[in-house]
Every structure is written in structure tokens, then in C-alpha cells.
Amino acid sequence: xxxxxxxxxxxxxxxxxxxxxxxxxxxxxxxxxxxxxxxxxxxxxxxxxxxxxxxxxxxxxxxxxxxxxxxxxxxxxxxxxxxxxxxxxxxxxxxxxxxxxxxxxxxxxxxxxxxxxxxxxxxxxxxxxxxxxxxxxxxxxxxxxxxxxxxxxxxxxxxxxxxxxxxxxxxxxxxxxxxxxxxxxxxxxxxxxxxxxxxxxxxxxxxxxxxxxxxxxxxxxxxxxxxxxxxxxxxxxxxxxxxxxxxxxxxxxxxxxxxxxxxxxxxxxxxxxxxxxxxxxxxxxxxxxxxxxxxxxxxxxxxxxxxxxxxxxxxxxxxxxxxxxxxxxxxxxxxxxxxxxxxxxxxxxxxxxxxxxxxxxxxxxxxxxxxxxxxxxxxxxxx
Numbered sequence: 597x598x599x600x601x602x603x604x605x606x607x608x609x610x611x612x613x614x615x616x617x618x619x620x621x622x623x624x625x626x627x628x629x630x631x632x633x634x635x636x637x638x639x640x641x642x643x644x645x646x647x648x649x650x651x652x653x654x655x656x657x658x659x660x661x662x663x664x665x666x667x668x669x670x671x672x673x674x675x676x677x678x679x680x681x682x683x684x685x686x687x688x689x690x691x692x693x694x695x696x697x698x699x700x701x702x703x704x705x706x707x708x709x710x711x712x713x714x715x716x717x718x719x720x721x722x723x724x725x726x727x728x729x730x731x732x733x734x735x736x737x738x739x740x741x742x743x744x745x746x747x748x749x750x751x752x753x754x755x756x757x758x759x760x761x762x763x764x765x766x767x768x769x770x771x772x773x774x775x776x777x778x779x780x781x782x783x784x785x786x787x788x789x790x791x792x793x794x795x796x797x798x799x800x801x802x803x804x805x806x807x808x809x810x811x812x813x814x815x816x817x818x819x820x821x822x823x824x825x826x827x828x829x830x831x832x833x834x835x836x837x838x839x840x841x842x843x844x845x846x847x848x849x850x851x852x853x854x855x856x857x858x859x860x861x862x863x864x865x866x867x868x869x870x871x872x873x874x875x876x877x878x879x880x881x882x883x884x885x886x887x888x889x890x891x892x893x894x895x896x897x898x899x900x901x902x903x904x905x906x907x908x909x910x911x912x913x914x915x916x917x918x919x920x921x922x923x924x925x926x927x928x929x930x931x932x933x934x935x936x937x938x939x940x941x942x943x944x945x946x947x948x949x950x951x952x953x954x955x956x957x958x959x960x961x962x963x964x965x966x967x968x969x970x971x972x973x974x975x976x977x978x979x
Contacts, residue, residue, distance in 0.1 A: 623761060624667045624693065636772075647672040651679035651690075658688035659796055661787035663739060663779075666690065669757055670697035673711045677718075683750045684719025685812060686797050689742030689782075690750040692720065693735060696857070696908075697757035698944045706945020707757040708908035709856070712885075713918045715752070719812055721819055722886035724754040724856045726842075728765040731755045733836055736775060737826050743782050744822045749815055752886075756858045758945065774833060816887050823884070840884040843896045845871065849878030851960055852897060852934075854923060855906040856882045859941075859948055863906070866953040877957065882919075890926035897927065902935040904960045906953065908942040916971045937963055938972035946976050 632639040644650045647668050658664040668676060673694060683690055696712050698704040712722060723738065725731040731753065738751040755761055770778075786794065800808055820840060831837040844864050846852055853863040860881030867877040880896055880903075897903055907919040916924065920938035927933055939956045942948040952975050963969035 624695075647675040648679060651676040651683060654690045655679060655683050655686060655688050658683075658690055659686070659788045661782060661784035663743070663782045664688070664690045665692070665735075665739075667693040667695070669695040669761075670699055670705070670711050673715065674699060677715070680715055680718040680720065680750075682797065685808065687748040687812070687815070688750055689739075689748055691735060691738045691742055692750060692752045693731075694752055694754050695757040695761035696724075696754050704944040705757070707759050708943045708945065709754070710909050710943075712752065712754050713909040713911070716886060716918065719749065719816070720886065721747075721749055721751040721816070721884075722754065723751065723884055724882065725760065726858055726860045726881060726883075728755075728760055728763055729767050729836070730838060731760060732767050732769065733830065733834065734838070736770070736778065737823075737830050739779050739782075740826045740829075741819070741823055744826075745783075745785060746818045747815055747822050748785065749812075749819070754857060754885075759858045768834075770834070778830065778833060819887050820884070820889060838883055840882075840889040840892060841896065842879075842881040842883065844879040844881065846878035846880060846896055846898065846900070848876055849898075849900050850876040851902045851904060851957065851964075852878045852880055852900045853906065853953060853957075854880045854882060854903050854919070856885065856908075856919065859906055859908070862948065862950055863953055866950045866957075869950070870954075870957065875957075885919075885922075888922045888926065890922070893923065893926045894930050897930075897934060899932060900934050902937060902960050902964055903927070904937040904939060904956050906939050906941050906948070906956065908940075908948075910940055910943070920972060935960075935964060935969055937969045940972055940974045941976050948976065952976050 631637045644653055650666055654664045654666050694712055696707060696709050698706060698708045699710045699714065716722065721741065723734050725734050734753050738753050741747060742749060742751045788794065788796065823840065827837045842860065845867055853867065855863050860879065863879045863881065867879050870877045878900070880893065903923060905920045905923055907917050909918050911918050914921065916938050917940050920936060924936050927936065937960045941952055956975055
């Protein structure tokens with residue numbers, strides 16, 4: 597199966613009440629099929645005809661109490677759009693791995709965050725990963741987070757397309773028994789049961805729709821506390837945790853680089869080199885984009901003079917780009933507001949080497965001297 601091909605496969609494991617619907621992401625599909633074929637998971641394979649159908653199947657399976665996951669990216673994710681909102685609004689704790697990739701047109705199969713940013717207001721929790729180990733760990737934790745009765749929301753686990761989805765990297769996998777013990781068996785709140793019929797996803801017009809949205813929003817803001825508990829428990833058995841974001845050498849930083857996913861690793865390497873030259877540079881590598889940890893980010897930024905954002909998405913016609921919009925809002929009410937400089941980079945898989953961060957850093961220093969910066973600009977584009 598080639599990357600980006602329109603192939604959809606569903607998996608259902610009746611004995612453990614687990615349904616996994618896998619779409620488009622080649623290696624995930626192939627490896628899980630191998631697990632099923634080798635008897636490592638007790639799973640039946642169920643083909644579906646499209647990504648729209650895959651997410652619909654996830655909603656149905658989750659409604660009866662199954663533990664559910666799916667994977668997609670780019671145009672496949674876009675085809676799910678309608679059902680993403682249904683899954684979140686119906687409070688289905690689905691885990692959704694997204695190998696973040698560009699959206700057409702023109703046709704492109706490489707990495708940026710356009711697909712994830714496109715679904716940012718769908719009601720999914722969004723967690724972005726830097727490494728393969730983090731992707732593995734986060735996927736396991738995502739089930740426990742999604743199924744928490746104080747949350748009951750679907751969780752997107754973002755992995756950079758090709759950079760992580762097709763990467764070969766050492767990963768410490770947990771014994772199956774340990775994962776079973778950590779996750780336990782899903783305890784559905786009110787599953788569909790033919791013997792006790794109920795209605796899910798009913799018509800709700802002006803009388804109740806607003807209340808549904810209010811409850812959904814409250815659940816989203818309970819995520820940070822639930823996430824901390826899940827990570828604490830996971831750390832006890834693995835020694836690993838990631839937080840809502842990673843702050844690196846930010847305590848005395850004059851300028852902070854803020855980025856997501858794999859760019860965080862490059863940013864930290866750049867900060868190390870610039871520190872050797874006497875430059876006070878720090879890094880915030882954001883993991884949790886939804887809900888956005890605004891108060892925590894503001895605290896981590898501290899007394900920095902500037903925050904330079906590197907992001908792989910554009911919001912056409914908006915005042916600025918998606919990540920910068922969140923950061924500017926988070927810093928709006930702080931007493932000593934730093935300059936926010938937004939750099940859009942890496943669209944369509946364009947490489948983001950260390951030199952791009954250095955270029956952004958030099959520009960930011962000049963903007964600080966002038967006391968003014970553009971709302972956003974692109975780096976790495978041919979003139």
C-alpha cells in the first residue's frame with residue numbers, strides 16, 4: 597500500500613471490546629494487520645469504503661462500549677470532517693492517530709500541520725508528538741484520557757507525516773500485560789443496548805443545542821487535570837512523561853522558540869548552539885494544542901523579551917497563523933507582554949533545517965531593536 601492511497605481497513609476485537617479502524621497510514625495498517633494475523637491481538641478485519649465511513653464506524657462501535665481507535669491523514673482526514681464533530685459532540689472516547697500532512701491542491705503527501713489545524717475546533721483533544729517513543733506512549737495514554745468519565749472526548753495523537761510515520765527509531769514497547777493493567781477494561785457510561793434502547797445524537801434545536809455545547813466545552817477544560825493524573829500513573833511504570841509542553845532553558849531566556857512536534861528537537865539543538873555563543877535562547881515545545889494551556893504557557897514565557905513561533909500551517913485571511921493566534925491570546929493579559937513573532941515554515945514538507953531557526957532568530961533580534969514585528973511571515977520560500 598503506498599503512502600496516501602485511498603485504502604480503509606477496520607478491525608474489531610469482540611472478546612476485549614476493542615475496535616480499531618485504520619485508514620491510510622501505511623505502516624500502522626500493515627503492522628496492525630500483522631499483529632492480527634499472528635494472533636497477537638484477537639481481532640477481526642472489517643473493510644470500510646472510505647474515511648468518512650471509518651469514523652462513522654468508530655462512533656457506532658464506541659457507542660456500544662468498545663474501545664476504539666483509528667488513523668488517517670491529510671485528505672483522508674478531511675473526508676472525515678462531518679463525523680469528527682459528531683464523535684466529539686456525542687462524547688465518544690475515540691483515539692485518532694493523525695500522520696500530519698499537507699492538504700491539496702496542489703497534490704502533496706508530505707508533512708505540515710494543515711490537517712490537524714483544520715480540525716482544531718471539532719472538539720477533539722489534540723496532542724502532538726516529537727519522537728516515535730512519545731507517539732507510542734501518548735497513544736497508550738490517550739485511551740485512558742479519552743475514557744476518563746470526567747472527559748469522555750476523542751483524542752487526536754499527531755505524528756509528523758513521513759518524519760515520524762515512516763521513521764525507523766528505537767522504541768521501548770511495554771509488555772501486553774502491563775498495558776492491559778494500565779488501561780483496564782473500558783467502563784462505558786451508558787452504552788447502546790437493544791434490551792434498554794436509548795437515543796444518541798438526537799435532534800436538538802434552539803431548546804437544547806446550546807447546553808450540549810456548554811457541557812462539551814466544560815469537559816474539554818477538565819482535560820489538563822485528567823492528563824496530569826494519567827501521566828503520573830504512566831510515569832510510575834515507565835519513568836517517562838511529557839507534560840502539556842516541554843520547556844527547555846527558558847528560565848533566563850531573552851528569546852524563546854515555540855514550536856510543535858518534531859521541530860521541537862531541532863529547536864533545542866539550535867538553542868544549545870546559540871547558548872554556546874552567549875545568546876540567551878530557550879525553547880517551549882508544545883504538546884497539548886487542545887485544550888490550549890494558556891496560563892501555563894504564559895508562566896513558562898516569564899520575562900522573555902520575545903517569543904518566536906515556528907508553525908507549519910496558515911490560516912488564510914486571518915490576522916495571523918493558528919499557533920501564533922493562540923499564543924498571542926495567552927499572553928495578552930500578562931503585565932510584561934513579550935513581542936510575538938510568527939514564522940510559517942515547512943509547508944508541504946519543505947525542510948526546516950537549523951539555519952531556518954537561526955534566520956528567524958536574527959530577524960527577531962532586529963524586530964526587538966525596532967520595537968515592531970510583522971503579524972506573520974514565511975521562511976524558506978523561494979523568492
